[in-house]
Amino acid sequence: MRQTRPALLLIAPSIIFMAALFLWPLIAGVTQAFHGPDGPTTQYVRRMADDPYFWEALRNTALLIVVLIPLQFALAIVMALLMRERPRFAGLHFYIWVVPLAISDLAAGLVWLSIFTDRGYLNSVLDGLGIPTYSWLSFEHPQTMFLAVVVAELWRATSLVFVIVIAGLQGVPRDYDEAASVFGATYWQRVRHVILPQLRPSLQVALILRTILALEAFAVAQALTGRNFPLLVGETYQWYYQLQNPNVATAIALVVLALSIVAAVGYLRLMRP
Amino acid sequence: MKLKVQLACAAITLFMGAPLYLITLAALSSRRSLNEFPLSLLPTSLSGETMSTFLQSTGILGGLLNSLTIGLSTVALSLLIGLPAGYAMARYAFKGRDPYQLALLLTRALPIVVLSVPLARIFLDTGLYDTTYGVTLLHTALALPTTILITSAIFLGVSREQEEAAMIFGASPLAAFARVVVPQALPGIAASAMFTFVLSWNEVLGASILTLNRRTLPAQVLATLADSPLAFRFAGGLALVVPALIFIAVARRYLLNMWGTTLR
DSSP: OTTHHHHHHHHHHHHHHHIIIIIHHHHHHHHHHHEETTEEOOHHHHHHHHOHHHHHHHHHHHHHHHHHHHHHHHHHHHHHHHHHTOOTTHHHHHHHHHGGGGOOHHHHHHHHHHHHSTTSHHHHHHHHTTOOOOOTTOTTOHHHHHHHHHHHHHHHHHHHHHHHHHHHHTTSOHHHHHHHHHTTOOHHHHIIIIIHHHHHHHHHHHHHHHHHHHHTOOHHHHHHHTTSSOOHHHHHHHHHHTSOOHHHHHHHHHHHHHHHHHHHHHHHHHTOO | OHHHHHHHHHHHHHHHHHHHHHHHHHHTBOHHHHTSSSOOSSOSSBOSHHHHHHHHSTTHHHHHHHHHHHHHHHHHHHHHHHHHHHHHHHHOOOTTHHHHHHHHHHHTTSOHHHHHHHHHHHHHHHTOTTSHHHHHHHHHHHHHHHHHHHHHHHHHTSOHHHHHHHHHTTOOHHHHIIIIIHHHHHHHHHHHHHHHHHHHHHOOHHHHHHOSSSOOHHHHHHHTSTTSOHHHHHHHHHHHHHHHHHHHHHHGGGHIIIIIGGGO
Protein backbone atom coordinates (compact mmCIF):
# COMPACT_ATOMS: atom_id res chain seq x y z
CA MET A 1 0.00 0.00 0.00
CA ARG A 2 1.00 3.51 -0.80
CA GLN A 3 0.94 4.93 2.70
CA THR A 4 2.81 2.20 4.48
CA ARG A 5 6.09 4.04 4.98
CA PRO A 6 4.97 7.09 7.03
CA ALA A 7 2.65 4.88 9.07
CA LEU A 8 5.44 2.47 9.89
CA LEU A 9 7.63 5.35 11.02
CA LEU A 10 4.88 6.47 13.36
CA ILE A 11 4.23 3.07 14.90
CA ALA A 12 7.86 1.91 15.00
CA PRO A 13 8.64 3.39 18.46
CA SER A 14 5.67 1.62 19.98
CA ILE A 15 6.68 -1.70 18.41
CA ILE A 16 10.25 -1.40 19.70
CA PHE A 17 9.03 -0.39 23.14
CA MET A 18 6.54 -3.22 23.44
CA ALA A 19 9.01 -5.81 22.18
CA ALA A 20 11.48 -4.66 24.84
CA LEU A 21 8.93 -4.67 27.66
CA PHE A 22 6.68 -7.57 26.73
CA LEU A 23 8.60 -10.02 24.60
CA TRP A 24 11.94 -9.78 26.33
CA PRO A 25 10.66 -10.31 29.89
CA LEU A 26 8.38 -13.09 28.69
CA ILE A 27 11.32 -14.99 27.23
CA ALA A 28 13.47 -14.16 30.24
CA GLY A 29 10.65 -15.43 32.47
CA VAL A 30 10.45 -18.82 30.81
CA THR A 31 14.23 -19.10 31.13
CA GLN A 32 14.08 -18.09 34.78
CA ALA A 33 11.49 -20.73 35.62
CA PHE A 34 13.09 -23.63 33.76
CA HIS A 35 16.79 -22.87 33.82
CA GLY A 36 18.88 -23.41 36.96
CA PRO A 37 22.59 -22.82 37.59
CA ASP A 38 23.39 -26.16 35.89
CA GLY A 39 21.22 -26.04 32.79
CA PRO A 40 17.55 -26.88 32.25
CA THR A 41 15.74 -27.97 35.37
CA THR A 42 12.31 -28.63 36.77
CA GLN A 43 13.39 -28.04 40.36
CA TYR A 44 11.58 -24.71 40.63
CA VAL A 45 8.37 -26.16 39.30
CA ARG A 46 8.70 -29.06 41.75
CA ARG A 47 9.31 -26.67 44.62
CA MET A 48 6.24 -24.75 43.62
CA ALA A 49 4.16 -27.93 43.53
CA ASP A 50 5.53 -29.14 46.89
CA ASP A 51 4.31 -26.01 48.62
CA PRO A 52 0.87 -26.61 50.15
CA TYR A 53 0.16 -22.87 49.88
CA PHE A 54 0.36 -23.16 46.09
CA TRP A 55 -2.48 -25.66 45.90
CA GLU A 56 -4.55 -23.70 48.38
CA ALA A 57 -3.96 -20.56 46.35
CA LEU A 58 -4.91 -22.35 43.13
CA ARG A 59 -8.09 -23.66 44.75
CA ASN A 60 -8.99 -20.26 46.21
CA THR A 61 -8.36 -18.47 42.90
CA ALA A 62 -10.54 -20.96 41.03
CA LEU A 63 -13.26 -20.76 43.70
CA LEU A 64 -13.20 -16.98 43.62
CA ILE A 65 -13.64 -16.92 39.84
CA VAL A 66 -16.41 -19.51 39.83
CA VAL A 67 -18.43 -17.74 42.53
CA LEU A 68 -17.62 -14.12 41.70
CA ILE A 69 -18.01 -13.93 37.94
CA PRO A 70 -21.62 -15.16 37.61
CA LEU A 71 -22.70 -12.87 40.47
CA GLN A 72 -20.85 -9.98 38.91
CA PHE A 73 -22.36 -10.48 35.47
CA ALA A 74 -25.87 -10.82 36.86
CA LEU A 75 -25.45 -7.61 38.86
CA ALA A 76 -23.85 -5.71 35.97
CA ILE A 77 -26.62 -6.70 33.54
CA VAL A 78 -29.28 -5.67 36.06
CA MET A 79 -27.48 -2.35 36.57
CA ALA A 80 -27.28 -1.73 32.82
CA LEU A 81 -30.96 -2.60 32.32
CA LEU A 82 -31.90 -0.25 35.16
CA MET A 83 -29.94 2.57 33.50
CA ARG A 84 -31.77 1.83 30.25
CA GLU A 85 -35.04 2.61 32.04
CA ARG A 86 -33.71 6.18 32.53
CA PRO A 87 -34.37 6.42 36.29
CA ARG A 88 -34.46 9.69 38.19
CA PHE A 89 -31.05 10.94 39.34
CA ALA A 90 -29.50 8.74 36.64
CA GLY A 91 -26.39 10.93 36.60
CA LEU A 92 -25.77 10.54 40.32
CA HIS A 93 -26.42 6.79 40.27
CA PHE A 94 -24.12 6.38 37.30
CA TYR A 95 -21.31 8.29 39.01
CA ILE A 96 -21.48 6.20 42.17
CA TRP A 97 -21.70 2.97 40.18
CA VAL A 98 -18.61 3.67 38.10
CA VAL A 99 -16.33 5.14 40.78
CA PRO A 100 -14.90 1.70 41.64
CA LEU A 101 -13.52 1.54 38.06
CA ALA A 102 -10.62 3.68 39.20
CA ILE A 103 -10.12 2.01 42.59
CA SER A 104 -7.29 -0.48 42.98
CA ASP A 105 -7.77 -3.88 44.54
CA LEU A 106 -5.53 -2.88 47.44
CA ALA A 107 -7.72 0.16 48.14
CA ALA A 108 -10.88 -1.96 47.82
CA GLY A 109 -9.46 -4.39 50.37
CA LEU A 110 -8.73 -1.56 52.81
CA VAL A 111 -12.18 -0.03 52.28
CA TRP A 112 -13.91 -3.31 53.11
CA LEU A 113 -11.52 -3.94 55.97
CA SER A 114 -13.11 -0.98 57.75
CA ILE A 115 -16.43 -2.81 57.43
CA PHE A 116 -15.52 -6.44 58.11
CA THR A 117 -12.82 -6.07 60.76
CA ASP A 118 -13.69 -7.24 64.28
CA ARG A 119 -14.41 -3.77 65.63
CA GLY A 120 -15.52 -2.43 62.28
CA TYR A 121 -18.71 -0.95 60.91
CA LEU A 122 -20.57 -4.19 60.19
CA ASN A 123 -20.16 -5.44 63.75
CA SER A 124 -21.03 -1.97 65.05
CA VAL A 125 -24.32 -2.12 63.18
CA LEU A 126 -25.01 -5.68 64.37
CA ASP A 127 -24.25 -4.64 67.93
CA GLY A 128 -26.57 -1.68 67.59
CA LEU A 129 -29.35 -4.02 66.47
CA GLY A 130 -28.68 -6.31 69.41
CA ILE A 131 -27.29 -9.12 67.24
CA PRO A 132 -24.11 -10.82 68.54
CA THR A 133 -20.98 -9.76 66.63
CA TYR A 134 -18.89 -12.16 64.55
CA SER A 135 -15.20 -12.38 63.56
CA TRP A 136 -15.73 -12.23 59.81
CA LEU A 137 -12.06 -12.28 58.86
CA SER A 138 -10.74 -14.76 61.40
CA PHE A 139 -8.84 -17.71 59.92
CA GLU A 140 -11.16 -19.93 61.96
CA HIS A 141 -14.02 -18.84 59.72
CA PRO A 142 -12.84 -19.51 56.17
CA GLN A 143 -16.38 -19.19 54.76
CA THR A 144 -16.91 -15.61 55.88
CA MET A 145 -13.32 -14.75 54.96
CA PHE A 146 -14.09 -15.92 51.44
CA LEU A 147 -17.40 -14.07 51.53
CA ALA A 148 -15.63 -10.84 52.44
CA VAL A 149 -13.23 -11.18 49.50
CA VAL A 150 -16.13 -11.92 47.14
CA VAL A 151 -18.12 -8.91 48.35
CA ALA A 152 -15.10 -6.59 48.06
CA GLU A 153 -14.37 -7.81 44.53
CA LEU A 154 -18.04 -7.60 43.60
CA TRP A 155 -18.01 -4.00 44.79
CA ARG A 156 -14.78 -3.08 43.03
CA ALA A 157 -14.90 -4.85 39.71
CA THR A 158 -18.57 -5.03 38.72
CA SER A 159 -18.39 -1.51 37.30
CA LEU A 160 -15.99 -2.68 34.58
CA VAL A 161 -18.56 -5.23 33.37
CA PHE A 162 -21.31 -2.62 33.78
CA VAL A 163 -19.51 -0.11 31.56
CA ILE A 164 -18.84 -2.70 28.86
CA VAL A 165 -22.48 -3.85 28.94
CA ILE A 166 -23.74 -0.24 28.83
CA ALA A 167 -21.53 0.45 25.82
CA GLY A 168 -22.91 -2.71 24.21
CA LEU A 169 -26.51 -1.72 24.98
CA GLN A 170 -26.03 1.54 23.11
CA GLY A 171 -25.61 -0.57 19.98
CA VAL A 172 -28.96 -2.31 20.55
CA PRO A 173 -31.59 -0.29 18.69
CA ARG A 174 -34.64 0.48 20.81
CA ASP A 175 -36.94 -0.29 17.83
CA TYR A 176 -36.31 -4.06 18.13
CA ASP A 177 -37.27 -3.91 21.74
CA GLU A 178 -40.34 -1.82 21.00
CA ALA A 179 -41.37 -4.09 18.14
CA ALA A 180 -41.20 -7.11 20.43
CA SER A 181 -43.28 -5.28 23.01
CA VAL A 182 -45.89 -4.33 20.40
CA PHE A 183 -46.26 -8.03 19.64
CA GLY A 184 -46.96 -8.68 23.27
CA ALA A 185 -43.60 -9.85 24.59
CA THR A 186 -43.21 -9.41 28.35
CA TYR A 187 -40.25 -7.53 29.78
CA TRP A 188 -38.37 -10.72 30.67
CA GLN A 189 -39.03 -12.22 27.23
CA ARG A 190 -37.58 -9.10 25.64
CA VAL A 191 -34.51 -9.21 27.85
CA ARG A 192 -34.00 -12.91 27.22
CA HIS A 193 -34.67 -13.03 23.48
CA VAL A 194 -33.98 -9.52 22.16
CA ILE A 195 -31.47 -7.72 24.36
CA LEU A 196 -29.17 -10.45 25.69
CA PRO A 197 -28.47 -12.08 22.30
CA GLN A 198 -27.35 -8.72 20.92
CA LEU A 199 -25.12 -8.17 23.91
CA ARG A 200 -23.23 -11.37 23.21
CA PRO A 201 -20.03 -9.76 21.80
CA SER A 202 -19.81 -7.31 24.72
CA LEU A 203 -20.42 -10.05 27.24
CA GLN A 204 -17.75 -12.20 25.64
CA VAL A 205 -15.16 -9.42 25.87
CA ALA A 206 -16.18 -8.65 29.44
CA LEU A 207 -15.99 -12.30 30.41
CA ILE A 208 -12.48 -12.74 29.03
CA LEU A 209 -11.25 -9.52 30.57
CA ARG A 210 -12.82 -10.07 33.96
CA THR A 211 -11.57 -13.64 34.22
CA ILE A 212 -8.02 -12.59 33.40
CA LEU A 213 -8.23 -9.72 35.89
CA ALA A 214 -9.75 -11.97 38.56
CA LEU A 215 -6.81 -14.34 38.10
CA GLU A 216 -4.57 -11.39 38.98
CA ALA A 217 -6.43 -10.33 42.12
CA PHE A 218 -4.35 -10.52 45.27
CA ALA A 219 -4.05 -7.26 47.16
CA VAL A 220 -7.73 -7.32 48.11
CA ALA A 221 -7.25 -10.64 49.91
CA GLN A 222 -3.93 -9.47 51.34
CA ALA A 223 -5.58 -6.38 52.83
CA LEU A 224 -8.53 -8.29 54.24
CA THR A 225 -6.93 -11.50 55.46
CA GLY A 226 -3.15 -11.32 55.18
CA ARG A 227 -1.96 -14.73 53.95
CA ASN A 228 -4.92 -16.56 55.45
CA PHE A 229 -6.66 -16.55 52.09
CA PRO A 230 -3.80 -17.08 49.62
CA LEU A 231 -4.36 -16.34 45.93
CA LEU A 232 -1.99 -17.27 43.09
CA VAL A 233 -0.54 -13.82 42.42
CA GLY A 234 -0.21 -13.27 46.16
CA GLU A 235 1.97 -16.36 46.27
CA THR A 236 4.28 -14.94 43.59
CA TYR A 237 4.62 -11.88 45.80
CA GLN A 238 5.37 -14.12 48.81
CA TRP A 239 7.98 -16.16 46.96
CA TYR A 240 9.60 -13.07 45.56
CA TYR A 241 9.56 -10.95 48.69
CA GLN A 242 9.47 -13.10 51.78
CA LEU A 243 11.21 -16.19 50.39
CA GLN A 244 13.52 -14.34 47.99
CA ASN A 245 13.11 -16.92 45.26
CA PRO A 246 12.38 -15.24 41.91
CA ASN A 247 12.57 -18.55 40.05
CA VAL A 248 9.64 -20.13 41.86
CA ALA A 249 7.84 -16.77 41.70
CA THR A 250 8.17 -16.84 37.90
CA ALA A 251 6.98 -20.43 37.75
CA ILE A 252 3.75 -19.42 39.54
CA ALA A 253 3.46 -16.38 37.27
CA LEU A 254 3.62 -18.70 34.26
CA VAL A 255 0.79 -20.76 35.76
CA VAL A 256 -1.27 -17.56 35.91
CA LEU A 257 -0.38 -16.83 32.28
CA ALA A 258 -1.33 -20.36 31.22
CA LEU A 259 -4.67 -20.12 33.03
CA SER A 260 -5.34 -16.74 31.39
CA ILE A 261 -4.72 -18.17 27.95
CA VAL A 262 -6.86 -21.24 28.66
CA ALA A 263 -9.69 -19.03 29.93
CA ALA A 264 -9.55 -16.69 26.92
CA VAL A 265 -9.44 -19.50 24.37
CA GLY A 266 -12.11 -21.44 26.26
CA TYR A 267 -14.55 -18.54 26.25
CA LEU A 268 -13.92 -17.80 22.59
CA ARG A 269 -14.78 -21.39 21.69
CA LEU A 270 -17.68 -21.67 24.09
CA MET A 271 -19.37 -18.49 22.93
CA ARG A 272 -18.83 -18.91 19.21
CA PRO A 273 -22.16 -18.10 17.62
CA MET B 1 -42.45 -0.79 37.53
CA LYS B 2 -41.14 2.77 37.81
CA LEU B 3 -41.06 2.61 41.60
CA LYS B 4 -39.28 -0.75 41.54
CA VAL B 5 -36.65 0.70 39.21
CA GLN B 6 -36.08 3.63 41.56
CA LEU B 7 -35.81 1.34 44.58
CA ALA B 8 -33.40 -1.00 42.82
CA CYS B 9 -31.23 1.94 41.74
CA ALA B 10 -31.22 3.29 45.29
CA ALA B 11 -30.24 -0.13 46.68
CA ILE B 12 -27.31 -0.48 44.26
CA THR B 13 -26.19 3.08 44.94
CA LEU B 14 -26.26 2.29 48.65
CA PHE B 15 -24.10 -0.81 48.11
CA MET B 16 -21.63 1.09 45.92
CA GLY B 17 -21.64 4.31 47.91
CA ALA B 18 -21.79 3.22 51.55
CA PRO B 19 -18.25 1.75 51.62
CA LEU B 20 -16.91 5.03 50.19
CA TYR B 21 -18.67 6.95 52.95
CA LEU B 22 -17.45 4.56 55.63
CA ILE B 23 -13.77 4.62 54.61
CA THR B 24 -13.90 8.42 54.52
CA LEU B 25 -15.50 8.42 57.95
CA ALA B 26 -12.94 5.96 59.32
CA ALA B 27 -9.97 7.88 57.92
CA LEU B 28 -11.29 11.17 59.26
CA SER B 29 -12.01 9.85 62.76
CA SER B 30 -9.58 10.38 65.60
CA ARG B 31 -7.52 7.41 66.71
CA ARG B 32 -9.34 7.37 70.03
CA SER B 33 -12.80 7.17 68.50
CA LEU B 34 -11.63 4.34 66.21
CA ASN B 35 -10.83 2.34 69.34
CA GLU B 36 -14.34 2.67 70.64
CA PHE B 37 -16.96 0.04 69.98
CA PRO B 38 -19.50 0.23 68.51
CA LEU B 39 -18.22 2.75 65.96
CA SER B 40 -20.46 5.68 65.22
CA LEU B 41 -21.93 5.69 61.71
CA LEU B 42 -22.32 9.45 61.80
CA PRO B 43 -19.50 11.99 61.56
CA THR B 44 -19.59 12.89 65.25
CA SER B 45 -15.87 13.17 65.98
CA LEU B 46 -14.19 14.31 62.78
CA SER B 47 -10.46 14.90 63.06
CA GLY B 48 -7.49 15.17 60.76
CA GLU B 49 -5.32 13.32 63.24
CA THR B 50 -5.46 9.87 61.61
CA MET B 51 -4.73 11.27 58.14
CA SER B 52 -1.87 13.48 59.32
CA THR B 53 -0.28 10.62 61.33
CA PHE B 54 -0.49 8.51 58.20
CA LEU B 55 1.12 11.17 56.04
CA GLN B 56 3.93 11.61 58.56
CA SER B 57 4.73 7.87 58.73
CA THR B 58 8.04 6.73 57.29
CA GLY B 59 8.00 6.34 53.55
CA ILE B 60 4.50 7.72 52.95
CA LEU B 61 5.39 11.21 51.77
CA GLY B 62 8.24 9.78 49.73
CA GLY B 63 5.87 7.18 48.33
CA LEU B 64 3.37 9.87 47.42
CA LEU B 65 6.10 11.78 45.62
CA ASN B 66 7.30 8.65 43.81
CA SER B 67 3.73 7.81 42.79
CA LEU B 68 3.25 11.31 41.38
CA THR B 69 6.61 11.27 39.56
CA ILE B 70 5.97 7.83 38.09
CA GLY B 71 2.37 8.66 37.19
CA LEU B 72 3.28 11.87 35.38
CA SER B 73 6.30 10.35 33.62
CA THR B 74 4.15 7.42 32.53
CA VAL B 75 1.60 9.83 31.07
CA ALA B 76 4.32 11.76 29.22
CA LEU B 77 6.10 8.69 27.88
CA SER B 78 2.96 6.85 26.83
CA LEU B 79 1.68 9.93 24.99
CA LEU B 80 5.06 10.47 23.35
CA ILE B 81 5.08 6.92 21.99
CA GLY B 82 1.34 6.37 21.78
CA LEU B 83 0.08 9.52 20.04
CA PRO B 84 1.99 8.99 16.77
CA ALA B 85 0.91 5.37 16.70
CA GLY B 86 -2.72 6.29 17.42
CA TYR B 87 -2.57 8.88 14.66
CA ALA B 88 -1.17 6.34 12.21
CA MET B 89 -3.93 3.90 13.12
CA ALA B 90 -6.58 6.55 12.49
CA ARG B 91 -5.21 8.07 9.29
CA TYR B 92 -3.34 5.44 7.31
CA ALA B 93 -4.46 2.15 5.81
CA PHE B 94 -1.08 0.47 6.06
CA LYS B 95 0.13 -3.05 5.59
CA GLY B 96 0.24 -4.90 8.89
CA ARG B 97 -2.39 -2.74 10.55
CA ASP B 98 -4.58 -5.66 11.58
CA PRO B 99 -1.81 -7.80 13.11
CA TYR B 100 -0.58 -4.69 14.92
CA GLN B 101 -4.01 -4.01 16.36
CA LEU B 102 -4.36 -7.65 17.37
CA ALA B 103 -0.98 -7.52 19.11
CA LEU B 104 -2.13 -4.45 21.04
CA LEU B 105 -5.23 -6.29 22.21
CA LEU B 106 -3.27 -9.42 23.11
CA THR B 107 -0.83 -7.58 25.34
CA ARG B 108 -3.75 -6.73 27.58
CA ALA B 109 -4.28 -10.41 28.28
CA LEU B 110 -0.73 -10.68 29.63
CA PRO B 111 -0.79 -10.73 33.43
CA ILE B 112 1.42 -8.03 34.97
CA VAL B 113 2.96 -10.60 37.27
CA VAL B 114 4.48 -12.48 34.31
CA LEU B 115 6.34 -9.35 33.27
CA SER B 116 7.31 -8.03 36.68
CA VAL B 117 9.52 -10.79 38.06
CA PRO B 118 11.68 -11.23 34.94
CA LEU B 119 11.82 -7.44 34.53
CA ALA B 120 13.23 -7.17 38.05
CA ARG B 121 16.16 -9.35 36.94
CA ILE B 122 16.62 -7.40 33.70
CA PHE B 123 16.47 -4.10 35.60
CA LEU B 124 18.98 -5.37 38.17
CA ASP B 125 21.41 -6.07 35.32
CA THR B 126 20.82 -2.70 33.65
CA GLY B 127 20.79 -0.51 36.76
CA LEU B 128 17.09 0.34 36.51
CA TYR B 129 16.06 -1.69 39.55
CA ASP B 130 14.66 0.39 42.43
CA THR B 131 14.42 3.55 40.32
CA THR B 132 11.36 5.54 39.32
CA TYR B 133 12.48 5.03 35.68
CA GLY B 134 12.09 1.27 35.92
CA VAL B 135 8.54 1.46 37.27
CA THR B 136 7.72 4.14 34.68
CA LEU B 137 8.82 1.79 31.90
CA LEU B 138 6.60 -1.02 33.23
CA HIS B 139 3.59 1.26 33.67
CA THR B 140 4.07 2.75 30.21
CA ALA B 141 4.10 -0.74 28.75
CA LEU B 142 0.83 -1.48 30.54
CA ALA B 143 -0.81 1.77 29.46
CA LEU B 144 0.52 2.00 25.91
CA PRO B 145 -1.93 -0.36 24.13
CA THR B 146 -4.89 1.49 25.67
CA THR B 147 -3.38 4.88 24.86
CA ILE B 148 -2.91 3.91 21.22
CA LEU B 149 -6.43 2.51 20.88
CA ILE B 150 -8.11 5.46 22.62
CA THR B 151 -6.15 8.15 20.78
CA SER B 152 -6.79 6.47 17.44
CA ALA B 153 -10.52 6.54 18.22
CA ILE B 154 -10.16 10.23 19.10
CA PHE B 155 -8.23 11.13 15.93
CA LEU B 156 -10.88 9.34 13.86
CA GLY B 157 -13.33 11.90 15.20
CA VAL B 158 -11.24 14.86 13.98
CA SER B 159 -12.13 15.95 10.48
CA ARG B 160 -9.55 15.04 7.93
CA GLU B 161 -10.66 17.76 5.53
CA GLN B 162 -9.67 20.56 7.88
CA GLU B 163 -6.23 19.05 8.27
CA GLU B 164 -5.82 18.78 4.50
CA ALA B 165 -7.11 22.31 4.03
CA ALA B 166 -4.42 23.60 6.38
CA MET B 167 -1.78 21.80 4.35
CA ILE B 168 -3.13 23.19 1.08
CA PHE B 169 -2.71 26.67 2.56
CA GLY B 170 0.93 25.90 3.15
CA ALA B 171 1.12 24.38 6.61
CA SER B 172 3.61 21.55 6.99
CA PRO B 173 2.10 18.20 8.09
CA LEU B 174 3.53 18.76 11.56
CA ALA B 175 2.11 22.30 11.80
CA ALA B 176 -1.28 21.09 10.53
CA PHE B 177 -1.22 18.39 13.19
CA ALA B 178 -0.22 20.78 15.96
CA ARG B 179 -2.60 23.59 15.06
CA VAL B 180 -5.64 21.81 13.64
CA VAL B 181 -5.75 18.28 15.00
CA VAL B 182 -4.37 18.67 18.51
CA PRO B 183 -6.75 21.42 19.68
CA GLN B 184 -9.77 19.36 18.63
CA ALA B 185 -8.43 16.15 20.10
CA LEU B 186 -7.24 17.73 23.33
CA PRO B 187 -10.16 16.85 25.66
CA GLY B 188 -10.00 13.22 24.60
CA ILE B 189 -6.23 13.15 24.95
CA ALA B 190 -6.56 14.63 28.44
CA ALA B 191 -9.02 11.89 29.38
CA SER B 192 -6.66 9.25 28.06
CA ALA B 193 -3.81 10.84 30.03
CA MET B 194 -5.87 10.65 33.21
CA PHE B 195 -6.70 7.03 32.52
CA THR B 196 -2.97 6.34 32.28
CA PHE B 197 -2.28 8.23 35.49
CA VAL B 198 -4.90 6.29 37.42
CA LEU B 199 -3.60 3.01 36.04
CA SER B 200 -0.13 3.90 37.25
CA TRP B 201 -1.42 5.20 40.58
CA ASN B 202 -3.30 1.95 41.23
CA GLU B 203 -0.73 -0.57 40.04
CA VAL B 204 0.80 -2.20 43.08
CA LEU B 205 2.29 -5.58 42.21
CA GLY B 206 4.82 -4.49 39.60
CA ALA B 207 5.77 -1.41 41.58
CA SER B 208 6.36 -3.61 44.64
CA ILE B 209 8.51 -6.11 42.80
CA LEU B 210 10.61 -3.55 40.92
CA THR B 211 11.53 -1.41 43.91
CA LEU B 212 12.99 -1.75 47.38
CA ASN B 213 13.41 1.79 48.72
CA ARG B 214 11.75 3.94 46.08
CA ARG B 215 8.32 2.51 46.64
CA THR B 216 5.17 4.06 45.26
CA LEU B 217 2.39 4.89 47.70
CA PRO B 218 0.38 1.67 47.21
CA ALA B 219 3.57 -0.42 47.30
CA GLN B 220 4.56 1.26 50.57
CA VAL B 221 1.11 0.67 52.06
CA LEU B 222 1.17 -2.97 50.96
CA ALA B 223 4.69 -3.57 52.29
CA THR B 224 3.87 -2.23 55.75
CA LEU B 225 0.33 -3.61 55.86
CA ALA B 226 0.94 -6.46 58.27
CA ASP B 227 2.68 -4.35 60.93
CA SER B 228 0.55 -1.23 60.83
CA PRO B 229 -2.40 -0.26 63.05
CA LEU B 230 -5.93 -0.21 61.65
CA ALA B 231 -6.06 3.60 61.66
CA PHE B 232 -3.04 3.64 59.32
CA ARG B 233 -4.70 1.16 56.96
CA PHE B 234 -7.93 3.16 56.83
CA ALA B 235 -6.02 6.37 56.12
CA GLY B 236 -4.09 4.53 53.40
CA GLY B 237 -7.38 3.31 51.93
CA LEU B 238 -8.75 6.84 51.70
CA ALA B 239 -5.50 8.22 50.25
CA LEU B 240 -5.70 5.61 47.49
CA VAL B 241 -9.41 6.18 46.80
CA VAL B 242 -9.45 10.00 46.52
CA PRO B 243 -7.81 10.24 43.05
CA ALA B 244 -10.40 7.73 41.78
CA LEU B 245 -13.27 9.97 42.91
CA ILE B 246 -11.76 12.99 41.17
CA PHE B 247 -10.83 11.11 38.02
CA ILE B 248 -14.28 9.62 37.51
CA ALA B 249 -15.97 12.97 38.14
CA VAL B 250 -13.82 14.69 35.53
CA ALA B 251 -13.63 11.96 32.91
CA ARG B 252 -17.21 10.64 33.07
CA ARG B 253 -17.96 11.56 29.49
CA TYR B 254 -15.14 9.42 28.18
CA LEU B 255 -15.70 6.36 30.36
CA LEU B 256 -17.65 4.39 27.81
CA ASN B 257 -14.96 5.10 25.24
CA MET B 258 -12.15 4.08 27.53
CA TRP B 259 -13.49 0.99 29.22
CA GLY B 260 -16.38 0.19 26.95
CA THR B 261 -15.93 0.32 23.24
CA THR B 262 -12.17 0.40 22.83
CA LEU B 263 -11.96 -2.94 24.58
CA ARG B 264 -13.28 -4.71 21.53
